[in-house]
Amino acid sequence: MDDQARIMQSIGGVSLAGHSVQGGMTLPPPHGHDGTDGDGRKQDIGDILHQIMTITDQSLDEAQAKKHGLNCHRMKPALFSVLCEIKEKTGLSIRGAQEEDPPDPQLMRLDNMLLAEGVAGPEKGGGSAAAAAAAAASGGAGDNSIEHSDYRAKLTQIRQIYHTELEKYEQACNEFTTHVMNLLREQSRTRPISPKEIERMVGIIHRKFSSIQMQLKQSTCEAVMILRSRFLDARRKRRNFSKQATEILNEYFYSHLSNPYPSEEAKEELAKKCSITVSQVSNWFGNKRIRYKKNIGKFQEEANLYAAKTAVNAAHAAAAAVQNSQANSPNTPNSGSSGSFNLPNSGDMFLSMQSLNGDSYQGAQVGANVQSQVDTLRHVISQTAGYNDALGGRTMYSPHGLNANGGWQDATTPSSVISPTEGPGSVHSDTSN
DNA sequence: ATTCATGATTCGAC
């Protein structure tokens, strides 16, 4: 500390001497000394600076006493004037360094995102808009509402934490700013501090705190993103369709194997039946077609299964229709479902049934043959697994729709065109509606 | 942990 005091003494002497020469500054006449006593003045200034430099090493009471002593020191006004002048000369550089910082684009992005997610800004149900949008994109399955509310709950939690932290930071910022301002005001008694300087200091503090706030915003955004991707990203939360839905889709697919391209209406109907979205139906058929085509052998068993199932369904429906027609006036079996998408009575299964006995699927004839047809079908399935040409080329569920190129024959042609025996009232085409 | 099944996405062709 002796060295420091010596240095300070010499600096003090030089600077003051420099000022008195260059700046033409006139120090007030020191009390109890005459103006010509240069050594005495230097001694005084050095003494003050020494006290200032060592003040931090002392206890609070000691420092307070020293402070008071300094404030009352006879050289204090002189030192104050010198500091004023130094400040005046360096003020330009300070002003130059101070610039209006433009709004940080990253901070703006974060703010916008938090606002969009419903974390920042006014309470609006925990970002329900974003949740709803994402939920719609993920395809309104049955458990959506549960996940949706779960998402909202988590988002509310994040929102609460964010606001609590933000409040804490703001409070800390205000406290610190007040503290610093008080300190500066206190210091302004011993050194010149302009309001502008205080303002600048406050600005620095605010910037520091806003950078901390930015970190908070950043981590909040990350949390929201993770939450979003976990709960709402459709790809991430892939759920298998219900068994019932898969069965409905498979029934349609295998009963329209010659042209497995459901129309928009059919897709909507299937979507409704399966409690999935139309786009999910489209996806399913897209996947099914390509996977079926890629590995027909693998799907044969499945095809047979659905063939039998559809056959039984059709037989039951036909029997019911016959019973109905016997009880009432004769009618076509499809009259009850014509114009609507009816799975058991629709599709290629009709063709198979017709060709099995060589009968056309019309009128009371069907009723007489229903049981035998079902039996025959079961027999054929068990004997041939549904894949031979014994039925004149129209085998049960052979990949008859596929052409040599691996594509479905004339995908735009409804299967009614293929079957000349089919009546005009039949409903099995994708485009029949 | 690995493998398979499956729903979703992406990309290029039409």
Next chain:
DNA sequence: GTCGAATCATGAAT
């Protein structure tokens, strides 16, 4: 816009 094809990512079975 739809489609096929390839791919990704996840769930379920082993």
